[in-house]
Amino acid sequence: MQKFMWWALLAAICVTIVYFILSVSYLTHGGRGSLFAEQVQTEDQQLQRASLSVENVLSQALGSQRLQDSEEKIILFWFVPYGSDRTVPLEYLHETNNVTVNNSDKEIFVDSKICGNCRLAFDRKLISKSDAVVFYAHDVKWGPHEIPHNSLRQQKQLYIWWLQESTAKVPFRTKAVPDFFFNLTMSGRRSSGVHSPYSTLPWILKMLWNKKHGRDIMHFIAKEKDVKLTDPESLNKAIDSVPVNSFAAANTDLHQTNAELKTLLNYKKGLVAWIVGNCGYFPSARLRFEYADSLRKYGLKIDQFGRCSGVPFPIASRWDPSFNKVLSTYKFYLAFENSYHCNGYMSEKLWYNALYSGAVPIVFGPLKDDICAALPPKSYIHTEDFKTPEDLVKYIY
Numbered sequence: 001m002q003k004f005m006w007w008a009l010l011a012a013i014c015v016t017i018v019y020f021i022l023s024v025s026y027l028t029h030g031g032r033g034s035l036f037a038e039q040v041q042t043e044d045q046q047l048q049r050a051s052l053s054v055e056n057v058l059s060q061a062l063g064s065q066r067l068q069d070s071e072e073k074i075i076l077f078w079f080v081p082y083g084s085d086r087t088v089p090l091e092y093l094h095e096t097n098n099v100t101v102n103n104s105d106k107e108i109f110v111d112s113k114i115c116g117n118c119r120l121a122f123d124r125k126l127i128s129k130s131d132a133v134v135f136y137a138h139d140v141k142w143g144p145h146e147i148p149h150n151s152l153r154q155q156k157q158l159y160i161w162w163l164q165e166s167t168a169k170v171p172f173r174t175k176a177v178p179d180f181f182f183n184l185t186m187s188g189r190r191s192s193g194v195h196s197p198y199s200t201l202p203w204i205l206k207m208l209w210n211k212k213h214g215r216d217i218m219h220f221i222a223k224e225k226d227v228k229l230t231d232p233e234s235l236n237k238a239i240d241s242v243p244v245n246s247f248a249a250a251n252t253d254l255h256q257t258n259a260e261l262k263t264l265l266n267y268k269k270g271l272v273a274w275i276v277g278n279c280g281y282f283p284s285a286r287l288r289f290e291y292a293d294s295l296r297k298y299g300l301k302i303d304q305f306g307r308c309s310g311v312p313f314p315i316a317s318r319w320d321p322s323f324n325k326v327l328s329t330y331k332f333y334l335a336f337e338n339s340y341h342c343n344g345y346m347s348e349k350l351w352y353n354a355l356y357s358g359a360v361p362i363v364f365g366p367l368k369d370d371i372c373a374a375l376p377p378k379s380y381i382h383t384e385d386f387k388t389p390e391d392l393v394k395y396i397y
């Protein structure tokens with residue numbers, strides 16, 4: 001796997017776990033709000049086959065037994081996320097999510113303020129004690145010996161199908177998994193049972209905030225809005241209600257004065273950057289090259305890096321803070337996904353390469369609806385807002 005993917009995947013795992021914890025505790029708090037309001041959409045037959053309908057799961061999960069905060073909940077990852085070398089993800093989680101890692105026991109304890117009493121586990125022996133078992137979609141393809149034996153399954157358990165990558169690249173059906181094996185889906189698709197995007201705006205802001213202050217923006221928002229961190233429903237509402245530039249009112253330096261903006265713009269010597277390594281091996285990856293070529297044809301100057309151009313990006317490692325620093329010298333970043341109109345799929349290109357670096361993303365691939373739901377207006381440029389590539393080039397110059 002490419003290095004930059006690692007970084008994105010690790011970040012994704014953190015976002016996912018926080019979302020997941022919030023969702024599980026939301027379930028256990030007995031709510032029936034927006035999280036599960038949308039149904040699995042009919043046009044996606046594959047997803048429907050892969051899981052029971054959300055409505056069904058809801059009534060089952062919320063029906064009779066509501067877990068108490070004091071009850072321990074075990075969330076078992078049947079496949080260790082992203083391979084056998086779990087030391088890296090666990091350490092990363094530890095730093096960013098305030099969880100205690102017990103390597104010797106293959107477990108992570110989550111701050112009780114976030115989740116009543118949660119354990120994230122990787123030890124398959126815990127299967128019958130687990131409240132939820134998470135299967136990463138890519139890994140569910142090796143054959144029946146790789147999924148738990150039917151006799152181990154408990155009625156009240158939720159089996160969860162998890163995917164962070166593009167659905168275009170994942171085999172949905174495999175002989176290993178019978179129909180209705182999964183109770184919930186967890187992915188970037190907004191109608192998933194547990195919505196788990198690659199990243200979110202609050203998360204990016206949190207990372208920027210942390211970078212500057214070594215503090216946690218969730219605590220900050222909770223305090224400002226007078227909600228409890230242990231009340232995910234209110235906390236989510238509070239996060240949603242914070243307009244991006246309202247951080248100014250809170251006297252944080254995420255807000256920029258006109259003078260600061262001027263300095264920032266002076267710092268931006270480049271126009272458009274694009275790092276791309278998948279040189280169009282499948283149809284939708286090829287589409288983005290065609291689009292970029294037509295932008296060039298109408299005069300857009302693009303600094304392209306990566307395998308396909310033969311010009312390596314000056315910073316080799318995604319982990320190196322200079323990676324984003326170099327990108328932040330550009331005004332725009334081509335956040336061109338390798339999947340076209342794949343529901344809910346927005347990758348590290350949008351979140352980390354562009355937004356986290358302070359470069360305005362020029363988006364190609366994701367659905368307009370998904371982008372609108374994720375980002376405030378004027379924080380991105382969507383290629384589909386322009387009739388032709390020529391119009392877009394005119395807009396930029």
Ligand SMILES: *[C@@H]1O[C@H](CO)[C@@H](O)[C@H](O)[C@H]1NC(C)=O
Pocket residue numbers: 098111215216
């Ligand atoms: C992590 O948890 C500890 C103990 O609960 C708390 O004192 C600390 O402020 C938390 N740190 C962050 C970054 O949330």
Ligand SMILES: *[C@@H]1O[C@H](CO)[C@@H](O)[C@H](O)[C@H]1NC(C)=O
Pocket residue numbers: 102103104105
């Ligand atoms: C970590 O796991 C080991 C081995 O099971 C156990 O002895 C130890 O008490 C655990 N540590 C914590 C902090 O729970």
Ligand SMILES: *[C@@H]1O[C@H](CO)[C@@H](O)[C@H](O)[C@H]1NC(C)=O
Pocket residue numbers: 052057060061155156157158159180181182183
């Ligand atoms: C999960 O799905 C299985 C298989 O369809 C089903 O037997 C079980 O009751 C479901 N569990 C919950 C908690 O909904």
